[in-house]
Amino acid sequence: MMVKKITGLFLCVVVFCCRAWCQDLDSAWLFAYTKVQNEGRGGLHFAWSNDGQGWHAIGPEFGFVKSDYGRWGSEKRMIAPVLFAGADGAWQCVWNLGGKNSPVAYTGSPDLVHWITQSYYLNEQELKPALAQQVAAARSQRQEAVVLGVPETGSRVKVPWSLVDGLIKKEQLTRYRNQLWGETTREDALRFASLKPVSVSIRPDRSRSKKIGDLLVGAFFEDINYAADGGLYAELIQNRDFEYHPSDREYRDQSWNHQKAWTASGAGTVLTIDSTAPIHPNNNHYAVLRTGGSGGALSNEGFDGIAVKAGERYDLSLFVRSLTGRGVKLTARLMDKDGAVIASAVVSGPATAWRKQTAVLTAAKTVADARLELALPPGATVALDMISLFPRKTFKGRKNGLREDLAQSIADLHPRFIRFPGGCVAHGDGIENIYNWKNTIGPLEARKPQRNLWGYHQSMGLGYFEYFRFCEDIGAQPVPVVAAGVPCQNSGLHGHPLGGQQCGIPLKDMDSYIQDVLDLVEWANGDVHTKWGKARAAAGHPEPFHLKYIGIGNEDLISDVFAERFTMIYNAVKKKYPEITVIGTVGPFFEGTDYEQGWKLATELRVPVVDEHYYVAPGWFIYNQDFYDKYDRSKSKVYLGEYAAHLPGRPNNLETALAEAIHLTTLERNGDVVQMASYAPLLAKEGHTQWSPDLIYFNNSTVKPTTGYYVQQLFGRHAGDVYIPATALYSDNNEKVRNRVAWSLVQDTKSGDLVLKLVNLLPVSVSVTTDLAGFRLAQRVQKTVLQGNPADRALVPVEATVSLKEAEKMTLEPYSFTVVRVKQQ
Numbered sequence: 001m002m003v004k005k006i007t008g009l010f011l012c013v014v015v016f017c018c019r020a021w022c023q024d025l026d027s028a029w030l031f032a033y034t035k036v037q038n039e040g041r042g043g044l045h046f047a048w049s050n051d052g053q054g055w056h057a058i059g060p061e062f063g064f065v066k067s068d069y070g071r072w073g074s075e076k077r078m079i080a081p082v083l084f085a086g087a088d089g090a091w092q093c094v095w096n097l098g099g100k101n102s103p104v105a106y107t108g109s110p111d112l113v114h115w116i117t118q119s120y121y122l123n124e125q126e127l128k129p130a131l132a133q134q135v136a137a138a139r140s141q142r143q144e145a146v147v148l149g150v151p152e153t154g155s156r157v158k159v160p161w162s163l164v165d166g167l168i169k170k171e172q173l174t175r176y177r178n179q180l181w182g183e184t185t186r187e188d189a190l191r192f193a194s195l196k197p198v199s200v201s202i203r204p205d206r207s208r209s210k211k212i213g214d215l216l217v218g219a220f221f222e223d224i225n226y227a228a229d230g231g232l233y234a235e236l237i238q239n240r241d242f243e244y245h246p247s248d249r250e251y252r253d254q255s256w257n258h259q260k261a262w263t264a265s266g267a268g269t270v271l272t273i274d275s276t277a278p279i280h281p282n283n284n285h286y287a288v289l290r291t292g293g294s295g296g297a298l299s300n301e302g303f304d305g306i307a308v309k310a311g312e313r314y315d316l317s318l319f320v321r322s323l324t325g326r327g328v329k330l331t332a333r334l335m336d337k338d339g340a341v342i343a344s345a346v347v348s349g350p351a352t353a354w355r356k357q358t359a360v361l362t363a364a365k366t367v368a369d370a371r372l373e374l375a376l377p378p379g380a381t382v383a384l385d386m387i388s389l390f391p392r393k394t395f396k397g398r399k400n401g402l403r404e405d406l407a408q409s410i411a412d413l414h415p416r417f418i419r420f421p422g423g424c425v426a427h428g429d430g431i432e433n434i435y436n437w438k439n440t441i442g443p444l445e446a447r448k449p450q451r452n453l454w455g456y457h458q459s460m461g462l463g464y465f466e467y468f469r470f471c472e473d474i475g476a477q478p479v480p481v482v483a484a485g486v487p488c489q490n491s492g493l494h495g496h497p498l499g500g501q502q503c504g505i506p507l508k509d510m511d512s513y514i515q516d517v518l519d520l521v522e523w524a525n526g527d528v529h530t531k532w533g534k535a536r537a538a539a540g541h542p543e544p545f546h547l548k549y550i551g552i553g554n555e556d557l558i559s560d561v562f563a564e565r566f567t568m569i570y571n572a573v574k575k576k577y578p579e580i581t582v583i584g585t586v587g588p589f590f591e592g593t594d595y596e597q598g599w600k601l602a603t604e605l606r607v608p609v610v611d612e613h614y615y616v617a618p619g620w621f622i623y624n625q626d627f628y629d630k631y632d633r634s635k636s637k638v639y640l641g642e643y644a645a646h647l648p649g650r651p652n653n654l655e656t657a658l659a660e661a662i663h664l665t666t667l668e669r670n671g672d673v674v675q676m677a678s679y680a681p682l683l684a685k686e687g688h689t690q691w692s693p694d695l696i697y698f699n700n701s702t703v704k705p706t707t708g709y710y711v712q713q714l715f716g717r718h719a720g721d722v723y724i725p726a727t728a729l730y731s732d733n734n735e736k737v738r739n740r741v742a743w744s745l746v747q748d749t750k751s752g753d754l755v756l757k758l759v760n761l762l763p764v765s766v767s768v769t770t771d772l773a774g775f776r777l778a779q780r781v782q783k784t785v786l787q788g789n790p791a792d793r794a795l796v797p798v799e800a801t802v803s804l805k806e807a808e809k810m811t812l813e814p815y816s817f818t819v820v821r822v823k824q825q
């Protein structure tokens with residue numbers, strides 16, 4: 001609210017200044033251009049002039065609309081744009097996406113501030129003839145103007161002054177907002193140099209209590225940063241299926257191939273890759289190892305080595321076929337880096353068809369970086385595939401299960417739901433990369449691995465079955481997200497005539513795609529007599545998984561192509577499974593074209609819940625505490641599917657964690673609108689991180705929860721289903737102070753417990769008095785505090801028991817998060 005007031009005041013000043021400054025102008029020249037030097041990556045800039053000679057940059061060089069075509073970052077170019085008014089007076093903008101004759105993009109705007117969804121065409125001839133004509137005319141009129149001393153080429157148009165005024169205000173407001181949102185604790189010493197300790201008095205008003213959702217805090221799982229293979233999925237062998245391919249890394253790394261992570265050793269030993277008689281067509285490459293003399297072996301380095309623990313058992317399995325006409329014996333060994341044998345077992349290789357063989361290896365010592373070796377006698381030739389090694393100890397002892405410590409760290413978050421498989425992995429890099437759940441179930445050797453768009457390989461060993469089973473094991477709702485018939489709008493060069501971008505599954509194939517989505521619900525919930533219920537039962541789970549939610553789309557560009565396909569899938573799911581709550585999508589940001597268009601579509605279709613995403617600076621959370629207070633309660637509910645506070649350098653530290661805690665208190669307050677929220681991403685393996693910050697870092701032997709992890713955990717552990725509003729009086733009403741102290745009061749009706757959460761993002765202590773007189777409460781109170789320096793990355797909360805009296809009058813340490821849980825009497 002305070003932000004609104006300050007912003008309002010600021011705007012008044014700006015408006016007053018503008019009026020005084022330009023009172024005689026009623027029209028002006030506007031010049032629209034992009035920078036040649038950066039190929040328009042900064043977007044469309046404007047400059048204005050009252051005589052067409054001297055130009056005033058707006059910004060300078062503020063990007064009013066940016067090309068959204070191609071990959072994040074460098075591919076999003078806006079070359080040689082033209083701007084002109086269409087027949088209806090609305091502004092039209094067309095630009096090239098590459099060099100001459102490259103594809104073109106089109107967008108429009110009523111005021112040059114708000115822009116409609118962009119569309120892309122192979123070339124200008126593909127534009128509607130009338131538009132193409134206007135573009136040609138506008139192109140011929142592109143001219144030069146000197147802006148900020150640099151000659152630029154662009155479109156020059158005469159416009160009413162009010163339009164220029166709107167652009168100037170937009171830029172000024174954005175600059176002001178960025179300044180606020182860019183505040184970090186680094187300037188706190190200066191910002192709060194004279195700040196005295198603050199006091200807050202909180203008076204709950206039970207008469208205004210409201211029901212809130214009980215699924216608020218969940219987890220977002222995506223196979224990014226080696227979260228699955230080499231991470232949560234307990235498989236210890238890398239490239240077990242010999243399906244790695246240079247295309248996984250877009251041919252940037254030739255060592256990333258079918259032999260990745262494997263080494264043949266011994267005189268005359270040769271390793272080749274074959275595909276003539278695979279175990280299964282979905283997994284059609286396998287290794288052929290031919291030994292010469294003695295000492296021939298094939299070894300696997302694991303994912304950064306294989307971590308084993310003394311005394312623990314490891315299940316080895318492999319598909320093998322001797323190609324010499326004679327059976328053969330293989331010796332499987334775990335070796336440390338000095339070549340000492342840690343475990344060994346013998347497996348036979350029959351001279352017939354493929355056979356799956358198993359053995360158990362018991363580690364004699366603890367080693368962080370062992371390797372697996374398969375040794376063969378001289379003169380042997382064997383075909384090998386699906387060479388797998390699993391710790392016997394997986395999470396809950398599941399076969400083909402999850403790494404125990406990592407899975408436990410997720411379970412310890414107490415997530416009420418788990419989203420899967422992403423993120424961008426859900427909608428994929430091009431149509432052929434869209435995640436297909438059917439490829440991820442059934443026998444491992446029949447699953448279809450695929451390129452992971454984060455630049456590696458997905459074995460699909462952690463597929464839909466393992467995901468649903470994990471949800472069940474930890475009491476979380478599954479929230480699968482399927483593509484809305486379109487791949488990621490940041491796709492690269494995959495499967496589209498324009499060389500990437502969003503595109504869509506051809507309409508003739510949509511029925512089959514929609515059937516796949518419906519089949520997913522049947523697989524999860526159908527009884528064992530249905531086709532897909534039977535498949536689930538065959539995998540060992542006759543009981544339904546009780547799926548209640550399904551997400552359609554992931555922060556997609558809300559184009560016509562998207563809207564058409566989303567609507568088809570949405571209607572089909574609603575018709576066949578009215579009991580399933582569909583979650584729509586409203587783009588990757590908290591504002592802008594996709595957010596607006598996504599909400600418009602969701603409102604028209606009455607989509608029950610929409611998925612919002614935003615990665616923003618801590619200051620955004622500080623100054624947007626009323627974000628959801630403003631939401632219309634009669635519209636779709638919100639699932640905040642991806643969010644995190646991002647600081648320069650992208651750490652996950654106390655500062656980001658407290659900003660997220662502030663936001664979570666506002667989500668609790670708006671729990672009648674925001675039903676679910678998941679921090680993203682969840683997991684990141686050290687040395688294989690494509691995205692920071694993440695919630696849990698790990699290597700092969702250690703799990704390293706971040707400071708932000710504990711904020712999520714405390715909200716997960718201490719959730720409530722009733723929100724109790726309160727009035728809070730602050731000793732200091734300066735918005736910079738007030739907005740850094742946040743609180744929420746909830747009740748868990750099952751236990752009856754009352755939970756007060758308090759965030760202090762100030763460098764001074766805050767004394768809080770809470771009037772709990774209206775409650776009949778126990779005298780002993782559980783108090784948990786996370787406190788430290790803003791830059792601390794590995795803080796752990798400290799728990800204590802205090803008296804009710806102490807809880808009613810508490811001092812919040814500088815930079816701290818406090819949770820007080822008290823039982824009712």
Ligand code: AHR
Binds near residue numbers: 681
């Ligand atoms: O969380 C990482 C990525 O961020 C997700 O894959 C994508 O949805 C978002 O852009």
